Amino acid sequence: MTPLLSVENLSIGFGDAEPVVQNVNFEVAPGETLALVGESGSGKTVTCRAVLRILPRIARIATGRITLNGGEAPLTLTELSERKMRDIRGDRVSMIFQEPMRSLSPLHKIGNQVSEVLWLHRGMSEKEAKREVLQTFDRVGFPDPERAYGSYPFELSGGMRQRAMIAMAMVSKPDLLIADEPTTALDVTTQAQVLGLIKELQQEIGMALILVTHDLGVVANMAEKVVVMHKGRVMESGSAADVLRAPAHPYTQQLFDAAPAIPDRAAVGLPMPGDDLILEMKNVSKTYTMRAGSAWKPEVKIHACRGVDLKLARGKTLAIVGESGSGKTTAARIALGAELPDPGGEVLFRPSGDEQQIAVHQMTRAARTAFQREAQMVFQDPYSSLSPRMRVLDAMTEPLEIHKIGSTSEQRDKAAEMLQRVGLNSDMLKRFPHAFSGGQRQRLSIARAMMLDPSLLVCDEPTSALDVSVQEQILTLLEEIQERLNLSYLFISHDLAVVARIADEVAVMRQGLVVEQAPPETLFYNPQHPYTKALIAAQPEPDIDRPIDLKLVAQGAGSPDNWSEAFRFSDTVIPSLIELEPGHKVRRHV
Structure with a gap:
């Protein structure tokens, strides 16, 4: 199968300094989930921003090629003009950012900001866009979609703002969704429901997903492929089953050892x-x-x-x-x-x-x-x-x-x-x-x-x-x-x-x-x-054989x-x- 996105020998630097991302390679197919795993500073987010060409001005793509397939002809994203990239961002490729307060305009209502994608790329009327946005708000877990539509970002909690960012990225049903720590600010029940929602969308429209995360539990529930990064380099890559069941690199094993888990009964403290x-x-x-x-x-x-x-x-x-x-x-x-x-x-x-x-x-x-x-x-x-x-x-x-x-x-x-x-x-x-x-x-x-x-x-x-x-x-x-x-x-x-x-x-x-x-x-x-x-x-x-029970979550969290x-x-x-x-x-x- 032809990959939807391929990244080849990608190196990214800032100014004249040594590249902070070096020789990164991976592919993601339609309907497939690729997890980029690593700590802060490992180069995950910079790599993903390079796909959309939204790097800081001082950054430069030193080497490499990023190719997007699936349209009339393959597109080399590293060579496209800025005008053509605008047609791709938010339409064929969307991104969920980690910090919602910095990504949402404080001067505009949440509903208008999410609807903007449908106005620009789908030509929908305000009434049609609102109906689509309210349906998406309901699916990402807003208890009162109508109220959220008319709210400003500062009127919502951090978790609610992140749900709005997820809705903004998914409302246009993109070919590729890049999710940069999409559930970090969410509680575990909402996280489970949002991950389930993303899986549903993938099945419905064949959407590919690049999931940037440090949570191996999320990786185990979502990913078919895993790329482990550290200090701008790929430490280990392969199928999720192989990497999670038998991590080969010491850094991957270190991430496993640091992952929090509910301990055995004997390990928990005494009553207060x-x-x-x-x-x-x-x-x-x-x-x-x-x-x-x-x-x-x-x-x-x-x-x-x-x-x-x-x-x-x-x-x-x-x-x-x-x-x-x-x-x-x-x-x-x-x-x-x-x-x-x-x-x-x-x-x-x-x-x-x-x-x-x-x-x-x-x-x-x-x-x-x-x-x-x-x-x-x-x-x-x-x-x-x-x-x-x-x-x-x-x-x-x-x-x-x-x-x-x-x-x-x-x-x-x-x-x-x-x-x-x-x-x-x-x-x-x-x-x-x-x-x-x-x-x-x-x-x-x-x-x-x-x-x-x-x-x-x-x-x-x-x-x-x-x-x-x-x-x-x-x-x-x-x-x-x-x-x-x-x-x-x-x-x-x-x-x-x-x-x-x-x-x-x-x-x-x-x-x-x-x-x-x-x-x-x-x-x-x-x-x-x-x-x-x-x-x-x-x-x-972080066990691929123990997925989240979404039915039990939906019943208790509903x-x-x-x-x-x-x-x-x-x-x-x-x-x-x-x-x-x-x-x-x-x-x-x-």
Whole structure:
């Protein structure tokens, strides 16, 4: 069979420096999935951008040839004019980018941005394009496609923005889809459904797929071919079955060793004791009022959290797990005092075992300043959590300056000490954030959060944007810091393998409600709620013989109306969170 795309001896450099991608070769046939696997900096994304000719101006294709077949005649993409390339981009070849906030215009509504592809390449009317876009929005998992169509990017969560990017790339049904980490920002249930959707489209229209990823579980579920890259070179390539069952290169084996997985029962931690609580949330709810789509429609009330009751013991880790929009981050912001709960909710914080509890939801300005020294946050995106205009030293010492702690030299010494604690060199204080990799930036974010010697860290998806090997380093770092300093973690995540490793207790949230809560060894091996079962079933494993059960995922992650009668809930009828056994709570009708 003639390949749809062939890449031959491709080398790419920047300026006069040595090529960063050297002698890359691969082919992908119609309807076939090729996975490009490797860590950040391995050259995967640069290789894919060369296919669409969207490299930075300083970049140059030193050698090689990229050929697209399937039309009236083969097209050599490396030789086409820019005008002809515009006809190919978004039509015959589409790309899903990793960072949706940078790829979507903040000034235009999501629906218009996705419809643009159909206006330009299909000549559809606005009405026809809207109908097609709404159908695609429904297929990629938008709970309310009409609302998403009229929303701006900043009104959607990171996961929802990524779904919009996926819809934009697939709405034109291209011959070749290049997906650059398309599911990194998605929760595991949505990831499973999106991967299933891409497979369906491939079967329907014979679409080829180049999947850029570092997740070997995704590779095992999607790919027929695998190309493993490291530092711009191909380390290993072949069929997915051969590479995954018997990796020949040490680098491929290293990726396998770093891949997170839900461990055996014996490897999971003990239940979290409840005697010395550092944080307690009682009956916490949060309701937002959203503008309607038009002036004559009533405002829409969004219940982000409903009746959340959580307890975090000192020196332990409580993980909150759920899909995008489940209320995880809202609960974390309320715990930090960044949002106030609805009347009737309480957030209580005890700095140390012999001090009085502080009502976080009723703090004065002075009390809030003191509380901020005790509770800090590590954000999801290491690229946007540090100011690009501030040197590392200035970013690190800023919290000390705000709280008027120490002299200039003492602040500098403290910053150097914290960098060493997170495995970085104090010589890096003079650099700007752009000089660091994603893993190093996340280490910087952790070091900055540690500058005030807090007793509580709220970690909001701290590893979701990182490669598996870097993720392993960050989790090890968090564990070491917790053991050394007796820190308490409120850990927000959608990755159950990460949660199984680090958590002492897990609360599963869906549509603002805690639907199940238990220690990991109970939750992962005796799940009761259909949504919990879907989360576990959706976790991809790097085993080609154990594919994701999409039916189980779709049932548990779908509408509550599809659940058995005991677990169903609605806006007006919400079952209680009952204790099935000591420490194991499930939201169900008695």
